[in-house]
């Protein structure tokens with residue numbers, strides 16, 4: 001872990017993400033949304049899965065850049081949107097400090113804002129989320145990982161002793 005803020009890691013597999021998104025969809029079913037606004041890039045994958053479950057075809061984006069790996073800088077809005085979010089579902093993968101959510105909320109104050117994961121600092125910024133994660137935990141998403149060879153334990157220990 002490379003920053004002071006994060007002491008633990010919560011690794012999310014594709015299976016887990018898919019299951020979590022579907023569980024959130026169970027809570028959203030029956031609501032009639034005009035469409036989805038995904039917060040790029042992290043919100044794009046949950047947005048696609050939610051769109052499939054709720055049969056939503058109209059999908060727009062707000063494009064934001066703030067983190068460079070684990071370091072957050074100022075919020076840079078690359079693409080905004082021309083409505084206030086009334087009747088729209090706003091989707092991001094997670095809320096951490098809440099800074100991204102704050103900027104997005106200002107753009108779309110009337111949208112129903114959901115994330116799959118929420119940390120305590122940012123939690124009040126969203127209307128709904130599925131799973132709470134501790135503030136000092138870095139969520140590792142499947143699209144940032146790859147499958148690789150792991151050395152057998154005995155070899156790892158032997159290398160460490162040498």
Ligand SMILES: O=P(O)(O)OC[C@H]1O[C@H](OP(=O)(O)OP(=O)(O)O)[C@H](O)[C@@H]1O
Pocket residue numbers: 039040041042043064065066067068072092093094095096097098099100101122
């Ligand atoms: O609550 P905050 O502290 O503002 O952090 C949450 C934001 O951080 C991540 O996005 P990131 O800026 O890393 O960009 P990405 O979605 O393109 O990966 C995540 O997808 C959220 O949008």
Ligand SMILES: Nc1nc2[nH]cnc2c(=O)[nH]1
Pocket residue numbers: 067094096097137138139140141
């Ligand atoms: N992947 C990832 N991106 C983040 N951006 C802000 N917090 C996080 C986090 O815990 N995981």
Ligand SMILES: [Mg+2]
Pocket residue numbers: 039040041042043092100
């Ligand atoms: Mg993001």
